[in-house]
Amino acid sequence: MEFWRIRKLFLAVFCLAQLIGHAQTTTVTIMGTVTDEVTGELLPFANVYINNSSIGTTTNEKGAYTLANLPIGNIDVAVSYLGYAPIKQTLRFEQPGLKKVLFKMRQGVELEGVVIFSKKSKKREQRLKIITRELLGAGRFSKLCKLLNPEVLRISLDDNGHLTAQTISPLKIENRALGYLIHQDLSDFDFYEGKVYYGGNTRFELLKPANEEEENRWRANQKTAYQGSLKQLLTSMVSDSLRENGFRVFQEIPDSLRMFSRVSTQNGMSFIKNHLHNRIEEVRGRALIRPGELETERLVVSGTKLEVFNLNKRSSSPYSDMSYAYSVISFPQGYSVISPQGWLIMPNGIDIRGDLGNDRFANLLPADWKRD
Structure with a gap:
């Protein structure tokens, strides 16, 4: 009996050493x-x-x-x-x-702008409300978020109607829905005709919960934010579990491979039938994923755009028979590099529009966030 205990202990230590060595x-x-x-x-x-x-x-x-x-x-x-x-x-x-x-x-330089609003200007306050709304979003978590130091924003209104902004030091966004203090170096913000673009460096800092109840609430909200997110979509592609996680993904069929169905009208004219499965076809995650150069990388490959439906979220879409949250993803280079955990390693290699493109800081999780 003692021999087996010693042997089991030896095996346990050996396995731990192997794991530590592998990690190193x-x-x-x-x-x-x-x-x-x-x-x-x-x-x-x-x-x-x-x-x-x-x-x-x-x-x-x-x-x-x-x-x-x-x-x-x-x-x-x-x-x-x-x-x-x-x-x-x-x-x-x-x-x-x-x-x-x-x-x-390099020491910071003056930011350029056509018209820069002073700190106490009424026009600045009006523009600041727009910037705050576009950065935080309009979801339920946005009510628990706020900008702690809006004075670091330099806001300008260009002659062409573009509302732009930059920061002279990191903008601090307190997210008490998810439990993060976000430091955002906003290198570019552009709002025009209802559309927004922004970019810069983002650092997440964990907030300290007041008690265990708040800590549990943050974790529950983080799981809610993860559901239907781009991170979950990419992870589901890697694990080939799109349907299981509430996604349906359709890939556009190139014109050279399409087989059009035609219907005749009363006037004898022929029209292309516009139906969901006529120009796109549903694909599984494994059809889109390829191995990367390293074991920590995967490639999401598609030469044509992907249309994504989140079956757990009712919304409008271009298709009457698919009334779910709708997104369009395309890859300018034909692929993007990700980690198996859905971390975008090449963010510039993907273009996202629609529901997934509406993510804001109120429901944004850090790339290293992990599920239970």
Whole structure:
């Protein structure tokens, strides 16, 4: 009996060692310094983080930092420091281990604009309401979100009617629905004729819950935000479980492969029949996913656009027989790189319109958020 106990203990320790060894050989640790580009001065307490995530750190008194346990592959590392222009650098590591990465920052420059509204201007307040609405969205979680420092926004109205904005330091968005303080370096915001575009570096910081009840509520809301999100859609593609998670995805058929059905009218004229399955066909997740160059990567491949329906959300769509939340996804390069957990490794390789394109900071989860 004692022999078997010792043997089981040995096997358990051996398996743990194997897991630890595997983790050590499949992750990257980056370290280095953050300095002034011109003077070479070390910058203490600068924020160094993985863009769109809650993974980050700050430099010490000597301007040095360390970020450990990062996955191999592409990593968007962003750096911010008061009085300096934020930077972002895409790094690619195909081998695990310790990597040295140095960041040089440039002191911030004046933002350009046609008409810049002063802090106490009534026009500024009107424009600020629009920007707040477009950043937070109109969902139920938006009521529990607010901008803590709107004074960092520089708002301008161009002659062509575009409402634009930038930040001189990170905009802080408190999301008490999901439990995050979001630091947003808004490099570009453009609102015109009801459509909005914005971009920049995003850092998620975990808020401290007041009690266990608030912590549980945040976790429940996070799960709600995950349902029907782009992250869940991409994860469902990888696991080939689109239908099981409430999605139906249709791929546009190229003109060269289409077989049109024609119907005749009373006047004898012939028309192409406009039906859901005539120009698009339903696809499974495995038909869209290919292996990446690394084990931490997957490719979502489609030469034509995808039309996505969220069966758990009733809404209008171009099709009378599919009254569900509707989105259109296209890949300008024919593919996009993601992680198996639905983390967009190449954000510029995907264009999203419709329901999935309406995500705002009120229901936005960090890329490293994990399910139970």
